Amino acid sequence: MLNSNLKGIGFLLLAMLVGSTQAVAVKWIGGNYSVLEIVTFRSLVALLITVLFFWLEGGKGLPTTNHRATQYLRGFFLFLSYTTYMMGLAALPLASVESLRFSGPLMITILSVFMLAEKVEWQRWLALVIGFSGILLIIQPGSTQFNEGSLFVLISVLFYALTVILTRKMNAADSSATMAYFSVWVYLISAFVFSPLAAAVGEIPNAHPSVAFLFHVWVMPTVLDFSVMAGLGLIWSLWAYFMTRAYSIAQASVIAPFEYASLPISILWGFLFWREIPTLLTIAGAALTLASGMFILYLDRKKK
Numbered sequence: 044m045l046n047s048n049l050k051g052i053g054f055l056l057l058a059m060l061v062g063s064t065q066a067v068a069v070k071w072i073g074g075n076y077s078v079l080e081i082v083t084f085r086s087l088v089a090l091l092i093t094v095l096f097f098w099l100e101g102g103k104g105l106p107t108t109n110h111r112a113t114q115y116l117r118g119f120f121l122f123l124s125y126t127t128y129m130m131g132l133a134a135l136p137l138a139s140v141e142s143l144r145f146s147g148p149l150m151i152t153i154l155s156v157f158m159l160a161e162k163v164e165w166q167r168w169l170a171l172v173i174g175f176s177g178i179l180l181i182i183q184p185g186s187t188q189f190n191e192g193s194l195f196v197l198i199s200v201l202f203y204a205l206t207v208i209l210t211r212k213m214n215a216a217d218s219s220a221t222m223a224y225f226s227v228w229v230y231l232i233s234a235f236v237f238s239p240l241a242a243a244v245g246e247i248p249n250a251h252p253s254v255a256f257l258f259h260v261w262v263m264p265t266v267l268d269f270s271v272m273a274g275l276g277l278i279w280s281l282w283a284y285f286m287t288r289a290y291s292i293a294q295a296s297v298i299a300p301f302e303y304a305s306l307p308i309s310i311l312w313g314f315l316f317w318r319e320i321p322t323l324l325t326i327a328g329a330a331l332t333l334a335s336g337m338f339i340l341y342l343d344r345k346k347k
Contacts, residue, residue: 100218
């Protein structure tokens with residue numbers, strides 16, 4: 044078991060490292076293209092890879108499901124989560140984005156109460172209060188340091204939490220490749236639907252970077268930038284493989300805390316590429332949110 048857990052930790056850290064390069068890529072090219080254009084090209088590549096994963100799982104033909112409505116809703120939540128996450132990247136340092144994403148376990152816990160009727164003990168409510176205090180330190184509402192991009196990251200986390208809740212309610216009815224396949228289709232359809240609407244609005248003068256990223260006109264990407272967009276699909280597939288592999292061979296309660304390695308990795312990328320240095324308030328807020336999430340993981344492990 045110890046050897047399996049060590050391997051699981053290794054795969055999880057690989058997933059965090061590979062996944063972090065996605066944020067770097069989006070931030071690198073984001074100012075020159077529409078977020079919906081990037082989502083489209085990324086999803087075209089990801090669609091082919093999900094089919095390949097389905098075949099590797101032993102499936103034949105194309106994935107099917109008996110839960111189409113739930114899969115489409117789950118995919119739409121993921122589309123909104125991914126798109127708003129990238130919009131946040133356009134305006135915030137990498138460390139701030141990653142720190143805010145630590146609020147995921149907090150939102151999942153709150154939604155579990157209302158959507159799954161789960162009972163939450165007082166220790167967990169205390170952890171939630173501490174965690175959201177950390178979020179307030181990071182976004183600093185009402186101050187001159189407040190950046191609207193943080194709201195898009197929190198919206199991203201909210202829709203991701205809704206996705207997790209829907210996945211729980213599905214009770215693993217479909218394979219991971221099948222769920223990914225239908226999600227990517229929803230990404231593509233949503234991007235094709237919303238792109239003409241964004242084009243109708245047009246670019247907004249002096250818009251916030253996150254908003255400008257959404258309404259940027261589509262332009263023909265350079266060969267390098269197209270390779271980066273397409274590479275996002277490959278990055279996603281590697282991340283999904285390493286994450287699935289990690290949780291399939293190791294105890295979730297043992298390896299889950301290592302997901303927080305994404306913060307120092309993001310700080311490193313931010314400094315190397317953009318000389319970003321997180322503020323003391325960001326570090327303090329991240330510490331509170333991280334501690335809260337770790338305590339919730341501890342309570343989950345103790346319950347089991």
